[in-house]
Amino acid sequence: MCGIVGYIGGKEAQPVLLSGLKRLEYRGYDSSGIAIISSKNNIEIRKSPGKIRELEKLLKNRPLCGMAGIAHTRWATHGAPTQINAHPHQDCRGKIAVVHNGIIENYEALKEKLTKEGHFFRSQTDTEVIVHLIEKFYRGIPLEDAVAKALKMLSGSFAIGVVAAEEPDKLVGARRGSPLIVGLGNGENFLASDVPAVLGFTKKVIFLGENEMAVLSKKDCRILGLDLKHIPKEVVPIRWDIGQAEKMGFEHFMLKEINEQPGILEHLINSRIKKKTGQIYFQEQNIPKLKLRGIKNIFIVACGTAYHAGLVAKYVLESYCRLPAQIDVSSEFRYRDLLIGPETLVIAISQSGETADTLAGIREAKRRGATILSICNVLGSTLTRESDGLIYTHAGPEIGVASTKAYTAQLAALYLFSFYLARVRGVLSARGLKKLLQQLHKIPSCQKQILKQQKNIASLARKHSHLGSFLYLGRNVNYPSALEGALKLKEISYIPAEGYAAGEMKHGPIALIDEYRAVVCITPSSKVYEKMVSNIQEIRSRKGRIIAIASSGDREIKDLTSEVIYIPRIEEIFSPLLVALPLQLMAYHIAVKRGCDVDQPRNLAKSVTVE
Numbered sequence: 001m002c003g004i005v006g007y008i009g010g011k012e013a014q015p016v017l018l019s020g021l022k023r024l025e026y027r028g029y030d031s032s033g034i035a036i037i038s039s040k041n042n043i044e045i046r047k048s049p050g051k052i053r054e055l056e057k058l059l060k061n062r063p064l065c066g067m068a069g070i071a072h073t074r075w076a077t078h079g080a081p082t083q084i085n086a087h088p089h090q091d092c093r094g095k096i097a098v099v100h101n102g103i104i105e106n107y108e109a110l111k112e113k114l115t116k117e118g119h120f121f122r123s124q125t126d127t128e129v130i131v132h133l134i135e136k137f138y139r140g141i142p143l144e145d146a147v148a149k150a151l152k153m154l155s156g157s158f159a160i161g162v163v164a165a166e167e168p169d170k171l172v173g174a175r176r177g178s179p180l181i182v183g184l185g186n187g188e189n190f191l192a193s194d195v196p197a198v199l200g201f202t203k204k205v206i207f208l209g210e211n212e213m214a215v216l217s218k219k220d221c222r223i224l225g226l227d228l229k230h231i232p233k234e235v236v237p238i239r240w241d242i243g244q245a246e247k248m249g250f251e252h253f254m255l256k257e258i259n260e261q262p263g264i265l266e267h268l269i270n271s272r273i274k275k276k277t278g279q280i281y282f283q284e285q286n287i288p289k290l291k292l293r294g295i296k297n298i299f300i301v302a303c304g305t306a307y308h309a310g311l312v313a314k315y316v317l318e319s320y321c322r323l324p325a326q327i328d329v330s331s332e333f334r335y336r337d338l339l340i341g342p343e344t345l346v347i348a349i350s351q352s353g354e355t356a357d358t359l360a361g362i363r364e365a366k367r368r369g370a371t372i373l374s375i376c377n378v379l380g381s382t383l384t385r386e387s388d389g390l391i392y393t394h395a396g397p398e399i400g401v402a403s404t405k406a407y408t409a410q411l412a413a414l415y416l417f418s419f420y421l422a423r424v425r426g427v428l429s430a431r432g433l434k435k436l437l438q439q440l441h442k443i444p445s446c447q448k449q450i451l452k453q454q455k456n457i458a459s460l461a462r463k464h465s466h467l468g469s470f471l472y473l474g475r476n477v478n479y480p481s482a483l484e485g486a487l488k489l490k491e492i493s494y495i496p497a498e499g500y501a502a503g504e505m506k507h508g509p510i511a512l513i514d515e516y517r518a519v520v521c522i523t524p525s526s527k528v529y530e531k532m533v534s535n536i537q538e539i540r541s542r543k544g545r546i547i548a549i550a551s552s553g554d555r556e557i558k559d560l561t562s563e564v565i566y567i568p569r570i571e572e573i574f575s576p577l578l579v580a581l582p583l584q585l586m587a588y589h590i591a592v593k594r595g596c597d598v599d600q601p602r603n604l605a606k607s608v609t610v611e
C-alpha cells in the first residue's frame with residue numbers, strides 16, 4: 001500500500017517528512033516524492049522511482065525549504081513505477097499538490113471530462129484526477145470546501161493529503177476506505193497513513209473515519225464531514241513502540257496479513273463486479289474476448305503457494321469453463337516438451353512477479369505461441385510486463401515470507417476470472433453467475449467469523465506444537481488446501497509436513513499413522529464428505545491424532561475427534577477461501593510456540609529470483 005505523510009508546524013518540513021516516509025517503508029513501495037510550500041508561497045516538488053534514498057539524493061542537491069508539506073511512498077496500482085507517476089501530483093498551474101493511497105474506480109470517466117474542460121494530465125495514474133477536480137472547484141472558496149466537493153465525485157477508496165500555495169498555513173487530509181490518521185503535536189500537526197510515521201514526534205493521534213476530513217494548521221485541528229460539518233473525535237494515546245506500530249499492534253507481519261484478508265477480498269471482489277449489471281470486469285485484463293473464445297486448453301504455471309492457488313483454479317476452470325486445464329510447477333514446466341501452442345492460455349500466478357522459474361516458463365510458452373495471463377500482486381513487475389493479460393490481486397505488499405493474504409487474493413482473482421471466461425465462452429448463464437457471485441460475496445464476512453476463533457485455534461495449535469510431523473489430507477477442491485496447509489507449517493515451523501489427496505492414504509501414507517503424528521483432515525460439507533469421514537475412521541483405528549476442519553453445525557465430526565475447527569457453511573467450490581485461514585493460523589501459532597522467526601524463516605526468500 002502507499003504511504004502518506006503530511007506536516008505543518010514550526011520546523012523545516014523536509015526532514016520531518018522524510019523520517020515519516022522511512023517509518024512507512026515496511027508497507028512496500030516502488031517510488032517516492034515530496035512537496036513543500038516554499039517561503040515564496042510556491043509549491044516545490046521532488047520525486048523519484050525506486051527507494052527513498054533516490055529521493056534523498058535529489059534533495060541533497062536541491063533541498064526544499066518550508067514548514068508545510070506532504071510526502072508519499074507509492075505502491076503502484078495504475079501506471080508503472082516511474083518519476084512521472086510518482087506522487088505528489090499537481091494541478092495545471094502547479095499551485096495545488098496531492099498525495100493519495102487507494103484506487104479511484106471512476107477515474108477514467110473523470111479524466112475524460114476534465115480533459116474536455118481543458119485540464120491537462122501528466123501521468124497515467126488514477127490519483128491525478130483528484131488534484132484537477134480540486135483545482136476545478138477551488139475558486140474563491142477555502143481549500144477544504146474544494147476538497148470536499150472533489151471527493152464527493154469519487155467512487156473507490158482514498159486517503160489523501162493536500163496543500164495549496166494560496167493557503168500556505170493549511171494542510172488538508174481525508175479518507176474513505178484507506179487509513180489516515182492525524183498526529184497532534186505542540187505547535188505542529190501531522191497527517192499519516194499509519195501510526196509509525198508520527199511516533200517520533202507525538203503519541204496523540206486521531207483516527208479519521210470514513211468520509212472524514214482533517215483541516216490542520218500548526219496550532220489548530222478541525223475534523224469535518226464532507227458536508228463541512230464539525231465532527232467531534234477522540235484523541236487516542238498510542239502506547240505502541242515503533243516496531244509494534246508497523247505491525248498495527250500484531251506480533252508479526254504474518255499475523256497482521258492473515259487478519260487483513262477479509263478487507264482485501266471485499267475490495268478485490270467489489271472492485272471487479274459492476275454494481276449495475278453484476279458483470280465481472282477487469283480493467284487491466286487486456287486479452288480480447290475473441291481470443292479467449294478461441295482457447296482450446298489452459299495451462300497453469302506457478303511455484304509454491306501460487307501453485308496451490310493454481311491447483312484450486314484447475315478444478316474451477318474445468319467445472320465452469322468446460323476446458324481441459326493442466327498445471328505444473330514452473331521449475332518442471334520450463335523444461336518439459338510442452339504440447340502447447342496458439343490455442344493455449346497459460347495462466348502464470350505469482351505474488352512477486354519476479355520468480356525466476358515462472359518467468360522462464362512463460363517465456364518458453366510465448367515462444368510456442370501461447371497467450372499469457374498473469375495473476376500478480378506487484379504492478380510493474382517483470383511478469384506483468386511480459387504477459388498479454390494481467391489481473392492484479394491488489395493485496396498490498398506481503399511482508400511475511402509465508403504467503404497468506406496473497407494466496408486468498410489469488411484464489412479470489414482466479415474464481416472471478418474463471419466465471420468471466422465461462423461467461424465469455426457462453427457456458428455459464430447470467431443466472432448461474434449471479435448465484436455464484438452471491439456465494440463469493442459472503443466470503444469476507446465468513447472469514448471474519450473464522451478470525452473471531454483465533455484464541456481457540458491458537459490453543460489447539462499450541463497443544464500439538466510438540467509433535468514431530470504432520471499429515472494434511474483433503475479431497476477434490478481441498479486437496480490443494482491440504483498441500484497449502486502443509487507448506488505453511490513446514491516453511492515457518494520447520495516441522496516435516498506433507499499434504500496428500502486423502503484418497504491416496506491407503507497407497508502409502510497410512511503407514512505413517514500413529515499417536516505421535518497429527519493428521520489434519522479437511523472435511524467441510526462436500527460431495528466427498530462421507531469419503532473423508534471414512535479416512536478419519538481409518539486414522540482413528542490407528543490412534544492417529546486428528547484435527548478436523550469442518551463446517552459449522554456438523555455434529556457427526558464431533559463423534560470422531562474432539563479437535564475440530566469450524567468454518568461457516570459455503571458452497572464446496574469456495575471452501576478453500578475459508579479453509580486457508582485456520583491452516584494459516586495453526587501454522588503461525590505452532591511456529592511462534594516453537595520460537596521460530598515467523599516473518600523471516602530460515603533459508604527462505606520472499607521472492608526466488610534465481611533458479
Ligand code: AGP
Nearest residue numbers: 304305306350351352355402403
Ligand atoms: C509461500 O508461502 C512461499 N513463500 C513460496 O512458496 C512462494 O509462494 C513461491 O516462492 C512463489 O512466489 P511468487 O508467488 O512470488 O511467485
